[in-house]
Amino acid sequence: MKTKVKHSITIYIALCILFSVYRADAETYYVWAVSGLNIRDKPGEYGRITGRLPYGEKLKIDVEKQTEEDTYHEVLMLPGIHNDGDEFHSIMVIKEKTENSVYLKGNWIRITYNGQRGYIFSGYLSRLPVFRVEKDREGRISYESELNYFKRCFTLTNCDTSALFRRYSDNITRNYVFKEGIIISDPNPEYYVALDYCFANLTMNEALLFIKVCYGLEDLALPLSPEYLNSGDLFYGQESSEYKIEIHYPAPDGKIIITIMDSFTIISVYGTC
16 A cells, blocks of 8 residues: 555656646635634733634735744644553543644734734634535534535546546546646545545645544544543544644544645545445
């Protein structure tokens, strides 16, 4: 499988060079905090909340000019894991914070919104458009499908959108190329699920926000203190470096690996059927 992945990455980079890669406007960002992004009167988590940006709000931001220096901040997204010493035991110890925990990272950005000046955490900002959401009568949130999201937000250049995300299970790799600098590669394995995304110029934070919504990590409730949980019931992540993060998810059992290679970010998804 590793050989196939390396081969696929080579194809991605070659394709991105061959096709005209669209680069998003560096000043256009969307709010990916589903419950809204707090506006504070001072840069920092202890600043008084004076307002809130709604999910999906589109902002024009000059990051270099509007970033407050020395205001680096992290928000825990997924806890790291370690086992209890018994390699055959199915129970993992989930900790609120470990060396391998996965975080949304960023700084505090100065903004003016509806005439109000304040500061927001950049970790919930992305240049990718957001998934559309709907609320039922009980207030439960559901997201549009991945297929609808890509059809609505991006332009497929090499085939009809009816082929996108279709399961062929014939072990033939199909690449879907979008003019916005995105390639989706589907190896169509017969006995498991695999899908690779290649984004041009995507940050690690933006990749995490994408999979958080696309793969249901938004529903994750983190423990407030270390406790025993069945590893099959919870997402958990391991950050091996600033360029690579591995996330495990429950049934169908699988993992998501995010890797940054120069100006390309690869999101590889594997899972059992």
